[in-house]
Amino acid sequence: MFRVTEKSLDLHELIVFVSSPMAGAIATFLGTARNHNSGRRVISLEYEAYPEMAERELARVGEEARRRWDVERIAIVHRIGPVQISEVSVAIAVSAAHRHEAFEACRFAIEELKKTVPIWKKEVFEDGEIWIGTQSERPLNPATEPKNG
């Protein structure tokens, strides 16, 4: 299950998907919207994706994880659109016969997702907003530059 969605994420759905009588372990990861980053208060997040390619890249990440570790099933779902503080932005679940493989593949999936999958995060502050990763403290678009960054 490799999906980009505007709906709030339901980890239970992923757990059911990866459950297997062959599995002794399920490792999961949830990325949640944190109320601070680099010392600034974050009001909310907004995610944007190139959806068709993002789902294809999520599947590629899953296949690569499966190639490296003996895992049963993998699910990766990323939310797009506005995400409020404490809400889940990404959910990953991996089942495997043994816990080592489940943990390693789950860890790999989130690290790889952050490198290659065309999804972008905007942090919204009280006094501005910024697309994460696109610049070193210098907003691309001066109109969105925070007043006291």
Next chain:
Amino acid sequence: MFRVTEKSLDLHELIVFVSSPMAGAIATFLGTARNHNSGRRVISLEYEAYPEMAERELARVGEEARRRWDVERIAIVHRIGPVQISEVSVAIAVSAAHRHEAFEACRFAIEELKKTVPIWKKEVFEDGEIWIGTQSERPLNPATEPKNG
């Protein structure tokens, strides 16, 4: 939340417990009953605990994890009694500002639990049963020795 229970485990309850606006990551681990071990078909599992001490040791594991990594909240719940194939025997959830700490603390918790917490697993086969870890292929009680182990 450190608990031993006879009821089926609800990961959602743990997630809600560890959720925090300070957290950017939640790592979870589920141990699930696998239908095979060492090449033999497993019919079901049965867990037994020294409950009062087990809950105390689970809390000690959580405190030790918190001492080692900068984590927000930790929940560990272990099921006891009969556990059917694919059902969850143990659930761990750890929230942290950053994913590295969440993963490491979650991994530590399950490894440590398996070393020190007074809980025991019996695997039930078609033709016998065995308390895991108590012997090297030689059941303590000959009455429970599998016929073709």
Next chain:
Amino acid sequence: MKVKVKFFAALRECVGSSEITREIGEGSTVGELWEALQRDYPKLTPVNMALLYAVNRDYVNTGHVLQDEDEVVFVPPVSGG
């Protein structure tokens, strides 16, 4: 020939459009298309992010030669998770 260009995130906000169709010469590379777009949209000129290039939903190199009807995306540094 014509290609479709989609813009996302910071680039979308720069250009003020999420999708355009652009005429390009036969044999143009994806890198040449980016330079042409910087002339079309002056706001793209100061962009010095490490862009990736995607054509028809696969990552490609800057020298990749475009075909008619290709879907091209200039991928700003991703930040999912």
Next chain:
Amino acid sequence: MKVKVKFFAALRECVGSSEITREIGEGSTVGELWEALQRDYPKLTPVNMALLYAVNRDYVNTGHVLQDEDEVVFVPPVSGG
């Protein structure tokens, strides 16, 4: 003086009982109690698991001296998870 001994898992099945109360001499150690129980329950004699000792819900060493009313558990290798 008297101590309460609880048996779990493989040991419970060996002994056929989950809890007993046993008289012990003043100054007895937890290791001496185990030897006494092996005499009481011949099925415990061949047990060569790496047992841990818990007194009042804390792990202790084999030389730990018992007190009246202590709760003693001989902990077979744990296998939770």
